[in-house]
Amino acid sequence: MGAHSSEASTKAQALIESLPWLREFQGKTIVVKFGGNAMVNEELKRAFAEDMVYLRQVGVHPVVVHGGGPQISAELERRGIPSEFRGGLRVTSQEALEVVREVLTVEVGPQLSALINEHGPLAQALSGETDGLFSGTRRGTVVDGEKVDLGLVGDVTAVNPATVTAILAAGKIPVVSSIAPDSAHHGQSLNVNADSAASALAVALGAAKLIILTDVAGLYRDWPNRDSLVASIDAAELGALIPSLESGMIPKMTACLDAVRGGVPKAAIIDGRVLHAILLEAFTAEGIGTEVIPTAEEAAQ
Numbered sequence: 001m002g003a004h005s006s007e008a009s010t011k012a013q014a015l016i017e018s019l020p021w022l023r024e025f026q027g028k029t030i031v032v033k034f035g036g037n038a039m040v041n042e043e044l045k046r047a048f049a050e051d052m053v054y055l056r057q058v059g060v061h062p063v064v065v066h067g068g069g070p071q072i073s074a075e076l077e078r079r080g081i082p083s084e085f086r087g088g089l090r091v092t093s094q095e096a097l098e099v100v101r102e103v104l105t106v107e108v109g110p111q112l113s114a115l116i117n118e119h120g121p122l123a124q125a126l127s128g129e130t131d132g133l134f135s136g137t138r139r140g141t142v143v144d145g146e147k148v149d150l151g152l153v154g155d156v157t158a159v160n161p162a163t164v165t166a167i168l169a170a171g172k173i174p175v176v177s178s179i180a181p182d183s184a185h186h187g188q189s190l191n192v193n194a195d196s197a198a199s200a201l202a203v204a205l206g207a208a209k210l211i212i213l214t215d216v217a218g219l220y221r222d223w224p225n226r227d228s229l230v231a232s233i234d235a236a237e238l239g240a241l242i243p244s245l246e247s248g249m250i251p252k253m254t255a256c257l258d259a260v261r262g263g264v265p266k267a268a269i270i271d272g273r274v275l276h277a278i279l280l281e282a283f284t285a286e287g288i289g290t291e292v293i294p295t296a297e298e299a300a301q
């Protein structure tokens with residue numbers, strides 16, 4: 001076989017490998033979290049937008065929840081507003097919250113939507129504050145056994161997915177940012193980590209999968225030992241591993257665990273620095289990154 005025909009047969013093979021996946025996810029909702037660290041250049045953002053359009057075109061319903069942590073940090077620094085992370089979450093003052101909201105809902109969300117819309121009028125950006133999508137409660141965290149006050153940081157405690165389902169029903173792609181109104185204080189909003197917002201939305205939508213893009217190949221059991229990449233882990237094992245994790249991996253893996261425990265059959269952490277990572281995850285038999293699945297007993301229920 002000549003080089004040309006062998007390349008063609010590799011492409012045909014990739015298409016054939018996608019068949020079981022297409023059957024599994026046809027007509028189903030997939031929540032995709034696009035992290036700020038995976039948005040490092042225009043080419044990656046464009047490829048991500050193409051992947052979302054592709055999924056929609058083949059009959060899957062993608063919902064995007066985006067982060068923007070590094071972009072928020074850059075803007076806070078530019079304005080001279082102090083910012084620190086504790087347990088992977090940003091300690092957020094009222095002043096910082098205004099910047100979080102502005103960067104996520106005025107900058108990152110509309111930019112991603114515009115890239116998707118280069119392929120047709122498909123994306124609709126909305127914030128967790130829109131139409132009561134999210135409702136949150138303030139949370140702290142525990143670092144080295146000590147309680148830490150994170151300020152205006154919340155967990156999503158209720159989701160009203162009506163607007164998201166209406167956008168999906170109209171054949172469009174919702175692009176959601178992770179700000180939530182505080183259910184206990186009218187008019188106050190909370191900064192929610194985008195991984196946990198994506199997880200709450202995936203559960204509320206009854207999504208078939210949660211995919212989180214980040215800037216590493218997946219979860220390393222023994223970080224930073226590069227031989228310890230986890231291909232697949234169940235909820236019970238992950239629950240036992242989370243207390244030993246560091247920084248940004250804590251909210252990320254907790255989000256996967258909560259999604260799977262909340263009834264989402266699969267969650268995956270994949271490397272968003274790889275062009276078309278979503279299609280590789282979706283359309284190759286073995287997938288890429290780390291997959292989280294329910295424990296055997298949970299899956300049987």
Ligand SMILES: Nc1ncnc2c1ncn2[C@@H]1O[C@H](COP(=O)(O)OP(=O)(O)O)[C@@H](O)[C@H]1O
Binds near residue numbers: 036213215216221249
């Ligand atoms: N066990 C681990 N496996 C993989 N990455 C880890 C682990 N522990 C810590 N990390 C760090 O977590 C980072 C991902 O979290 P974060 O920076 O919050 O990403 P994002 O912006 O995509 O949400 C990785 O780049 C890596 O440096």
Ligand SMILES: CC(=O)N[C@@H](CCC(=O)OP(=O)(O)O)C(=O)O
Binds near residue numbers: 036037067
């Ligand atoms: C509470 C908290 O930490 N909120 C995050 C929200 C954005 C986010 O999660 O962005 P990435 O996914 O890019 O990290 C923050 O302020 O950075």
